[in-house]
Amino acid sequence: xxxxxxxxxxxxxxxxxxxxxxxxxxxxxxxxxxxxxxxxxxxxxxxxxxxxxxxxxxxxxxxxxxxxxxxxxxxxxxxxxxxxxxxxxxxxxxxxxxxxxxxxxxxxxxxxxx
Amino acid sequence: xxxxxxxxxxxxxxxxxxxxxxxxxxxxxxxxxxxxxxxxxxxxxxxxxxxxxxxxxxxxxxxxxxxxxxxxxxxxxxxxxxxxxxxxxxxxxxxxxxxxxxxxxxxxxxxxxxxxxx
Numbered sequence: 106x107x108x109x110x111x112x113x114x115x116x117x118x119x120x121x122x123x124x125x126x127x128x129x130x131x132x133x134x135x136x137x138x139x140x141x142x143x144x145x146x147x148x149x150x151x152x153x154x155x156x157x158x159x160x161x162x163x164x165x166x167x168x169x170x171x172x173x174x175x176x177x178x179x180x181x182x183x184x185x186x187x188x189x190x191x192x193x194x195x196x197x198x199x200x201x202x203x204x205x206x207x208x209x210x211x212x213x214x215x216x217x218x219x
Numbered sequence: 220x221x222x223x224x225x226x227x228x229x230x231x232x233x234x235x236x237x238x239x240x241x242x243x244x245x246x247x248x249x250x251x252x253x254x255x256x257x258x259x260x261x262x263x264x265x266x267x268x269x270x271x272x273x274x275x276x277x278x279x280x281x282x283x284x285x286x287x288x289x290x291x292x293x294x295x296x297x298x299x300x301x302x303x304x305x306x307x308x309x310x311x312x313x314x315x316x317x318x319x320x321x322x323x324x325x326x327x328x329x330x331x332x333x334x335x336x337x
Contacts, residue, residue, distance in 0.1 A: 113260050139325065148225070148312050148328035149263070194262060196326075205316060206253045207326055209263045 113192060115214040124182040124217075128195035128210045133176065135197035139207065140169060140180045144191045152180070152193075182215075190217045221247050221317035225329025232303055233337055240298045240332045242313030248293035249315035253326065254286075257310040266311075269296040303336045310334075 118124050130138070136157040141149035155162045155169045155178075162169050168181040178195050192214050196207040222245040232238050242252055250271045255263040267288055268276040275288035285307075287299040296315075300307055310333050314326040 141328075146310075146331065146333065148223075148314075148331045151325060151327070154325060205251060206265050206268060208265070209255075211262050 113212050113214045115216060117216045117218060118185050120185060120187060120217055120219050122185055124180075124185045124189070124215060126180045126182075126193050126213045126215065128178040128180075128213075130176050130178060130195065130197045130210065132197060132199045132208070133173075135199045135208075137198040138169070138171060138178055139196045139198075140167075140178075141194045141196060141209075142189075142191045143194060143212075149194060185215075185217050187217045187219055190215055221245075221315070221327045223313065223315050223327045223329040225313050225332060227332060228330060229333045229335075231335045231337065234304050235302055238300045238303055238334060240300075240311055240313070240334075242296045242298070242315070242329050244294045244315045244317075244327075247315075247317045249296075249317070250293060252290065252296040252313055252315045254288065254296075254298050255312045255314065257312060257331075259310075263312060267298075269298075271296075300334065303334070305336045308334055308336045 139154040140152040142152050143149045153164045153167050153169050155171050160171050166183045170179045192212045194212045195210040198207050224243045224245050226241050252269040254266045256266050257263050265278050266281045269288045269290040271290045277283045290296045310331050312331040314328045
């Protein structure tokens with residue numbers, strides 16, 4: 106969904122713990138989803154993607170889960186490190202609309218406490 | 220991954236002046252590029268789609284005469300903020316798709332331009 110100008114929700118975790126960041130998407134026609142990491146003053150950086158015909162995909166220390174029934178996406182980060190501190194956005198590509206641009210969710214700030 | 224270069228990274232200008240932001244795909248060609256705007260503590264909002272060799276497509280509510288987009292080549296798109304005002308102060312980010320991602324349309328982003336209009 107689109108941001109409505111609210112402050113970003115913050116998730117604070119201890120170094121070494123696992124983090125789970127959640128995202129609700131709005132368009133049931135979306136068939137491709139991406140998680141991005143954005144550090145302060147920088148552009149978004151690709152983390153992991155998943156297609157709608159999958160419900161789970163794993164990368165290095167990260168796992169994305171997709172629940173199409175409730176239109177929910179989550180990003181799990183294992184053994185969270187201080188360098189993981191950033192804002193995380195989910196993005197969806199509603200290919201059925203023919204658009205190639207991504208629509209971004211509102212974002213979650215992850216703070217890793219040493 | 221593919222590299223998108225964006226310049227300048229930061230610009231401060233007086234109200235009423237125009238500012239040009241460049242976005243280049245360094246190791247791939249991009250017939251399409253996307254321009255996003257991001258206000259503090261908010262998400263990225265798509266402003267327009269830049270198309271090489273044709274007119275840009277603007278999102279609803281974005282003034283095309285104020286935000287001029289030129290996609291002169293397969294590796295360069297520019298966004299010009301004309302007659303900038305303080306309310307135009309924002310973080311502007313360009314992006315380009317590099318072929319297909321693992322499954323779909325993966326976008327690579329520039330490093331962003333922080334525009335401050337005094």
